[in-house]
Amino acid sequence: MSAPQLLAGKNILVTGVTMDSSIGFAIARCAQEYGARVLISNFGQALRITRRIAKRLPEEPPVLELDVTDPEHLAGLPDVLREHLGDDARLDGVVHSIAYGNPETLLGGKFLDGPWEDVARAIEVSAYSLKALTVACRPLLGDGSSVVGLTFDASVAWPVYDWMGVAKAGLESTSRYLARDLGADGIRVNLVSAGPLRTLAAKAIPGFEDLETMWKTRAPLGWDNADTQPTARAVCALLSDLFPATTGEIVHVDGGFHAMGA
Structure with a gap:
């Protein structure tokens, strides 16, 4: 059975695509399968990897160089998008799949010792960048456009997650x-809170296995930490027209773990 064309005719920017095991890659693939025209981005040394990985998607998309902490990259983003989409084109969806926290100083039980310089960087990259990216894309966004970011439930304190938990709390508040501020323009902003997934970023978290083991016994629907498809499909649903009156929401895709007390 072919995939439903939920995103037919829509232009979608997916940021932070690196490895083919990443959530961003799964979202880009799912969006293409649902009929979207997709652009992906990365920067620095990872950009070369992204360009190679892009060839593994159903249709090789344009790969943009975009550092969401670089003011020049952000200022030039609308023109770069127009080069690929056309001068009169709009951007129907933006996916924020970006986060960073120094694993040597901020994760794995180092909360009390985390230095401000590294904390500030984590908050800038993981939370503030959602605002920076959205504002940069705003000239191409319009009524019905959707911005979707990825979080890891920041309503509680997790083992080993430490300052990344604080950064994700900032992301959730930012969304x-x-x-609030973009609703008058018909622009929706939502997050998807996924359970622990075996991405490259997750593997860099010291003690990540401690988080994974919790899901084995407490997720009512079970949880496959290697399957990024449920998360990707939820993001694509929020990018589509299926949720025209939903904004400021966090959709949990975690096998129901978040709703269980013990």
Whole structure:
């Protein structure tokens, strides 16, 4: 059975695509299968990997160089998008799949010792960048456009996650304020909170296995930490027209773990 064309005719930018095991890659593939025209981005040394990985998608998409902490990259983003989409084209969806926290200083039980310089960087890359990216794309966004980011439930304190948990809390709050300020323009802003997935970023977290083991016994629907498809499909649903009145929301894709007390 072919995939439903939920995103037919839509232009979608997926940021932070690196390895083919990444959530961003799964979202880009799912969006293409649902009929979207997709652009992906990365920067620095990872850009070369992204260009190679892009060939593994159903249709090789344009790969943009975009550092969401670089003011020049952000200022030039609308023109770069127009080069690929056309001068009169709009951007129907933006996916924020970007996060970073120094695993040597901020994760794995180092909360009390985390230095401000590294904390500030984690918050800038993982939370503030949602606002920076959305504002940069705003000239191409319009009524019905959707911004979707990825979080890991920041309502509680997790083992080993430490300052990344704080950064994700900032991301979640940022998404709500963006939803407030962009709602008048018909722009929706939502997040998907996924359970632990075996991505390259997750493997860099010291003690990540401690998080994974919790899902084995407490997720009512079970949880496959190697399957990025449920998360990708949820993101694509939020990018589509199926949720025209939903904004400022966090959709959990975690096998139901978040709803269980013990």
